Amino acid sequence: MHEPTTALREAIALYLRAVELERGASLHTVRAYAGDLETFAGFVEQRGAQPDPALIDLELLREWVWSQNDAGLAASTLARRASTLRGFTAWLARTGRTPADAAARLRAPRPDRHLPRVLSRSQVDALLDGLAARAATLEPLALRDLAMIELLYASALRVSELVGLDLGDVDAARRVVRVLGKGAKERVVPFGLPAARALAGYLEHGRPALLGEKLGPALFLGARGARESTRAVYALVAGLLADHPGSGPSGPHTFRHSAATHLLDGGADLRAVQEILGHASLGTTQIYTHVSAERLASVYRTAHPRA
Numbered sequence: 001m002h003e004p005t006t007a008l009r010e011a012i013a014l015y016l017r018a019v020e021l022e023r024g025a026s027l028h029t030v031r032a033y034a035g036d037l038e039t040f041a042g043f044v045e046q047r048g049a050q051p052d053p054a055l056i057d058l059e060l061l062r063e064w065v066w067s068q069n070d071a072g073l074a075a076s077t078l079a080r081r082a083s084t085l086r087g088f089t090a091w092l093a094r095t096g097r098t099p100a101d102a103a104a105r106l107r108a109p110r111p112d113r114h115l116p117r118v119l120s121r122s123q124v125d126a127l128l129d130g131l132a133a134r135a136a137t138l139e140p141l142a143l144r145d146l147a148m149i150e151l152l153y154a155s156a157l158r159v160s161e162l163v164g165l166d167l168g169d170v171d172a173a174r175r176v177v178r179v180l181g182k183g184a185k186e187r188v189v190p191f192g193l194p195a196a197r198a199l200a201g202y203l204e205h206g207r208p209a210l211l212g213e214k215l216g217p218a219l220f221l222g223a224r225g226a227r228e229s230t231r232a233v234y235a236l237v238a239g240l241l242a243d244h245p246g247s248g249p250s251g252p253h254t255f256r257h258s259a260a261t262h263l264l265d266g267g268a269d270l271r272a273v274q275e276i277l278g279h280a281s282l283g284t285t286q287i288y289t290h291v292s293a294e295r296l297a298s299v300y301r302t303a304h305p306r307a
Contacts (some may be wrong), residue, residue, distance in 0.1 A: 033087070064085075147220070165179070177277065181278040234251050
């Protein structure tokens with residue numbers, strides 16, 4: 001059964017289209033926004049309020065946040081939904097659909113900010129040494145796995161950026177890779193000699209065998225010759241990390257977190273790390289300074305005789 005069309009729902013549909021076309025948001029992001037705004041529209045209609053965007057006010061928005069809190073949602077989910085609503089009401093005001101931005105002063109409980117999982121340099125070395133030993137057999141999938149993980153760590157890539165790479169995105173001579181990140185923003189990221197060697201071995205012996213008689217631009221291929229999927233990379237990384245100690249998620253982002261932390265540990269400038277990671281805000285990158293401080297404190301507590 002379809003929900004009745006209202007002025008509010010029509011405005012939501014227009015906003016989601018604007019997010020997709022004007023900002024270049026991913027399908028995943030648009031779906032997340034749609035789910036959050038659907039929840040809000042349902043609340044407005046169940047409450048009996050007039051579903052007209054022009055009648056949305058701060059009191060109504062706060063009631064909605066309170067209802068979500070009463071439903072037992074996590075603080076992180078509440079914060080995301082409030083952020084989605086602020087984006088929507090800002091767009092309503094900017095496009096003249098409401099006289100003011102009703103959610104400009106809307107606040108939600110702050111989510112607990114957990115530090116990301118970070119591997120030590122010795123752990124990364126051990127993982128990559130293991131992959132290199134497998135790749136020495138010249139088995140195509142082993143060559144691909146080594147090249148993917150080397151590049152994931154070397155360039156601190158998101159998994160979506162890794163699997164989205166085409167052959168033309170890699171400049172082997174300059175040792176840089178052109179990446180299409182969030183919001184369709186392009187950046188050029190360097191990689192080191194170990195990743196360059198792994199890529200060369202994969203391109204010479206691995207990719208041609210996986211590609212077979214097919215044609216396609218994708219850099220990393222699955223066993224059937226199609227572009228490798230994010231799910232497959234998640235499974236690969238989960239298997240690699242299963243025997244390594246550490247709390248937190250065991251997905252591909254672990255290598256991105258580790259690379260960022262190791263760069264800062266090595267003296268890299270915070271803004272340079274921001275550029276490498278493709279963060280829009282320096283504040284997002286600053287969490288890795290906290291990770292570095294935590295690691296330093298842990299080493300101190302372990303090693304100093306008067307810690």
